Amino acid sequence: MRRTFFSFHYQPDVTRAYVVRNSWVVKPAEQQPNGFFDASVFEASRKESEDALKRFLREGVENTSVTCVLAGSKTSERRWVRYEIARSVIKGNGILTVYIHGIKNMDGYTASKGEDPLASMGVYKANDGIYLAERIGGEWKKYADYTLAIPTGVLWFPAPTSNTVVKLSDHCLAYDYAGQDGHKNIGGWIETAANIAGR
Template identity: 50%
Template sequence: MARRTFFSFHYERDVWRSAVVRKSAVLKPDISPEFIDASLWEESKLKGDDALRKLITDALYGTTVTAVLIGAETSKRRWVNYEISQSIERGNGLFGIYIHNIRDQHGNRDSKGINPLGPEFATYDWVNDDGYNNLSKWVEAAYDER
């Protein structure tokens, strides 16, 4: 069944790796990904914290699962942590995907980041756990665990 999934990630550092995950979801019939357009994000940053909170709230509306894409510095990002807390508050299924092994536009991998989720939430490695073929299973498992 299709699950509207919100992807939370450190935009400035991990947009390339995150696109690999998010674009794979577009190709799958059983996941309906939610995206935050970069231009909206940049515009909201200029307008302040209230605008960012509204952007996140609006993006989470109607979603049932949140996937946190864990890069080298994701756990340090205030807005990622806000997205996680809002996802928990709204009752979304929640899980993490380590994305450090995905090669960037220069062919480089990154260091493994700290998991910003609690131990009660499942985490996977996009490369080592075959995310392309398993993302829909992970989304469904997170939905069932909520």
């Protein structure tokens, strides 16, 4: 059983995220709540300070081996989803995207398909190491919330060889929960991501 962190845009997609979580049926003793934070805890951490929220999210990712990014309409733009992705790269987690726009929310509505969040995050080589990058306004910029070099040993895919940004989506698989029978297949998708990363 993989300890999996689920990253998603809370306000519009929490109902959809819970559909995914509830479909991942395993023995109660093996169920891991990672990534499904109580909204009040998340908001309290965010109000305390940015450092407190970052610590909270780092701890959420810490004991996991796979990060499943649940992509709704605007997920790719969310700062803290990007931070969770960044911490997952630094930790060496297997990573995958699961589009959830086709799942109905509490009001019975689906949403428009958004961009793959892993296409807005990447890595590049500088003279002094490998760094994270993010796409803002159509341009790649050095990732602002983690500015240190990444040890090449944590990357489970080939390290970039130039300053051209390599998108994470180039190395990570993406699935459509509604269109690809996610209720039955989510466990296999997660296992595949773990295997690709050697976890």
